[in-house]
Amino acid sequence: MVDATHTKFAAGDRSYFSLIKKEIHRRAIELGIPEKRAAQIDLIVAEITSNLYKYADGGEILLGSFSEGGNPYLEIICIDNGPGIANPGKMMQDGFSTGNTLGHGLGSIKRLSDTFDIYSLTGWGTILLSRVYVSEPAKNTSALTIRPIVLCKPGEETSGDGFFLKTSKDMFKIMLCDGLGHGPEANKAVNEAERNFRVCPDNGPVETLRFLHGPMKKTRGMVANMVCFDLKTKIWTSAGIGNIGVRWLGPNVAKNHMSYNGIVGHNIPNTMNAQEYPGDKYNQVVMASDG
Structure with missing residues (x-):
């Protein structure tokens, strides 16, 4: 069943920090992470929440569990509303602090994580990523990285996104969709889309959207965007219906994809054309629903 990939914890109130740490510890043990390593995850969470309290005006922590090459891992993402960090590289150095502390926080998080990343913008805030694997992870030699974040609407137990x-030796195809409304009925719509997406014989984004339109008529319907990458020609093709945002970013490109009006399962245009984008090195494709 398709559902949320991450659990979201509001981290604006210090009184909840211990509960967040306990839940993340429980999930780590449940995933199979050894107790000693789970204790190190406790330290990661403690440093993250400490920084939220000291420097940020609220924020949230996202928790997900995944598997890479048969090796399960826990993923922690912290998003804050703080002032941002002018020089993240300098802040990673032990002993450097702007808050009269020992200055070991970010450096400790990085050392204790199998994978670590941070993005910060002055006046906007900071996003921090930490991953801890059950076993020591193999070096990632793939030229392509695809990572989803799907969340439930607050108050709901299932996600409507x-x-x-879908991959083959010649191509891969990505779909992001949003069932109309939210909650269980929207979740039913995206699960119906997933079942038909898997068996669709066409690789093109327009053909796939048309293939899904029929089966989706028995659901609420959805908005969706399809992105395909041809591994031989190194060309991206994309087509979308409704308000799924897609943006190509890279050293030499910053383009928004233009979708068609309509609802898959209710009304789609008679004429649709895929848009093409070159698969240049270091490019990123960012897809997001309005949620």
Whole structure:
């Protein structure tokens, strides 16, 4: 069943920090992470929440569990509303602090994580990523990285958004969709989309959207965007219906994809054309629903 990939914890109130740490510890043990390593995850969470309290005006922590090459891992993402960090590289150095502390926080998080990344913008805030694997991870030699974040609407137990990936020796195809409304009925719509996406014989984004339109008529319907990458020609093709945002970013490109009006399962245009983008090195494709 397709559902949320991450659990979101509001981290604006210090009184909840211990509960967040306990839940993340429980999930780590449940995933199979050894107790000693889980204790190190406790330290990661403690440093993250400490920084939220000292420097940020609220924020949230996202928790997900995944598997890479048969090796499960826990993923922690912290998003804050703080002032941002002018020089993240300098802040990673032990002993450097702007808050009269020992200055070991970010450096400790990096050392204790198998994978670590940070992005910060002055006046905007900071996003921090930490991953801890059950076993020591193999070096990632892939030229392509695809990572989803799908969340439930606050107050709901299921997500009305869905992210799907289909690969072959010549191409891969990504779909991001949003079932109309939210909650269980929207989740049913994206699960119906996923089942038909898997068996669709066409690789093109327009053909796939048309293939999904029929089966989706028995659901609420959805908005969706399809992105395909041809591994031989190194060309991206994309087509979308409704308000799924897609943006190509890279050293030499910053373009928004223009989708068609309509609802898959209710009304789609008679004429649709895929848009093409070159698969240049270091490019990123960012897809997001309005949620």
